Amino acid sequence: MLLVYLLCCLSALHATAQQSPFRSDSVLFFNRDSSIRFGATLTVPSQRKNFPAVVLVSGTGKQNRDGLMAGHAMFRVLADSLVRIGFAVLRTDDRGVGATTGVYETATTADFAADALDAADWLRKQPGVGAVGLIGHSEGGAAAIIAAATGKIDFVVTLAGLATRGIDALKLQNQAIINAAPVSDYDKRRHQTITTLMFDTAYRYAYTNLMESKLRTTYNAWKHSDDSAYAKDMPGKYDHMRFFIDSYILQASSAWYQFHLRYDPVPYLERIRVPFLAVNGDKDIMVPWRENLDLVARTLRENGNKVVTVKVLQGLNHLFLRCHSCTNEELSKLPGDFDTTAWEVIKQWLLEYVSAQ
The missing domain is CATH 3.40.50.1820 (Alpha/Beta hydrolase fold, catalytic domain)
Known part of the structure; x- marks a missing residue:
């Protein structure tokens, strides 16, 4: 009986293998x-x-x-x-x-x-x-x-x-993500402004040794202007918004990112x-x-x-x-x-x- 059972099992496995597409x-x-x-x-x-x-x-x-x-x-x-x-x-x-x-x-x-x-x-x-x-x-x-x-x-x-x-893809993607984020319209405009500035600067100076210095200059100019505007528009309020400039410079300086920026x-x-x-x-x-x-x-x-x-x-x-x-x-x-x-x-x-x- 055991032999018959084993033969039946082997036969079933063979049939399954034969039927596999x-x-x-x-x-x-x-x-x-x-x-x-x-x-x-x-x-x-x-x-x-x-x-x-x-x-x-x-x-x-x-x-x-x-x-x-x-x-x-x-x-x-x-x-x-x-x-x-x-x-x-x-x-x-x-x-x-x-x-x-x-x-x-x-x-x-x-x-x-x-x-x-x-x-x-x-x-x-x-x-x-x-x-x-x-x-x-x-x-x-x-x-x-x-x-x-x-x-x-x-x-x-x-x-x-x-x-x-690539530069257009980054802007479109960034805009969609910001629009979907649970933040105020005021902060959405701020995020949109700084990210667009950084994308354009990185695109212009991709594959040059000026990338980091130009990104920092762009960021510092925006930060000064944005801080002044926020203090005027939101007096007494704590500003939760952050743009992580060092992380972005590291990303923007990579071979992948620079190729992506210039991809057409x-x-x-x-x-x-x-x-x-x-x-x-x-x-x-x-x-x-x-x-x-x-x-x-x-x-x-x-x-x-x-x-x-x-x-x-x-x-x-x-x-x-x-x-x-x-x-x-x-x-x-x-x-x-x-x-x-x-x-x-x-x-x-x-x-x-x-x-x-």
């Missing part, structure tokens, strides 16, 4: 000069001999291969969904995370674009892989745009992808001729949909790209979750990992423009 393997590969080893997960549809494939490209902040942000594993869910419609998926740990070596803090968006190209090159060499595209979230969308401009990528999907000039997507978008889908949520305060989608659509179409789709989705935030207050503080409290409405848009577009290739 995909296989998932941990893999290691190196970039082109072997300076960085990437740890990744490759998910492949097991019931197809040939299939398109995608590399998932993460946004700002050190993330693991699951794309874990505020408790939401966006990339793990996307990989599972993509493989079930016949796509292979490669998702890596970011530099300095998990099994990936390198230093994240010293890298720029251009470096992340190079990482995406290296991942795509490796993926293209795997058995059965045909067309290879990129799906980039947030800053990963900018990296995908930079990478696709090389002509080495077959299709692009950006999810809340950064597609405005237009020269890259002008060279992209492959199918392109850009999706944003209308409640996103990190990458506002209108300015980003409008620039993508206009630039791509004016420069001869024939397959361009842009889509704004109602009620979704930066992580493509349904939100209520739609602030960053709410992110960890929201259920789910990726909204099904957003996935349906991506799925239908891929099935129409990529699977048929």
Whole structure:
């Protein structure tokens, strides 16, 4: 009886394995000069001999291969969904995370674009892989745009992808965050004034040795004027507002920040001729949909790209979750990992423009 039971169990396990629509393997590969080893997960549809494939490209902040942000594993869910419609998926740990070596803090968006190209090159060499595209979230969308401009990528999907000039993105993001903050309109105007002054100064003096001194001069002039105005407007009241100048100078002096300030997507978008889908949520305060989608659509179409789709989705935030207050503080409290409405848009577009290739 025991032998029969064991045989039945083994048979059931074999049947389950046979029915699995995909296989998932941990893999290691190196970039082109072997300076960085990437740890990744490759998910492949097991019931197809040939299939398109995608590399998932993460946004700002050190993330693991699951794309874990505020408790939401966006990339793990996307990989599972993509493989079930016949796509292979490669998702890596970011530099300095998990099994990936390198230093994240010293890298720029251009470096992340190079990482995406290296991942795509490796993926293209795997058995059965045909067309290879990129799906980039947030800053990963900018990296995908930079990478696709090389002509080495077959299709692009950006999810809340950064597609405005970096300086404009900072101002738009800052304005949205300030508007959503629980402070008075008076203080909102003060925050808006100093941050705009600092962004403009950092932009002007990026990549020069004058950055720190010019930022301090700008801050000191504003502080003197603001203190005088506050004393006149709010006599006798304690001023709670702070702008942390030393922290900002440290951030603004980094290679990543200076590249971001001077980033302009237009020269890259002008060279992209492959199918392109850009999706944003209308409640996103990190990458506002209108300015980003409008620039993508206009630039791509004016420069001869024939397959361009842009889509704004109602009620979704930066992580493509349904939100209520739609602030960053709410992110960890929201259920789910990726909204099904957003996935349906991506799925239908891929099935129409990529699977048929």
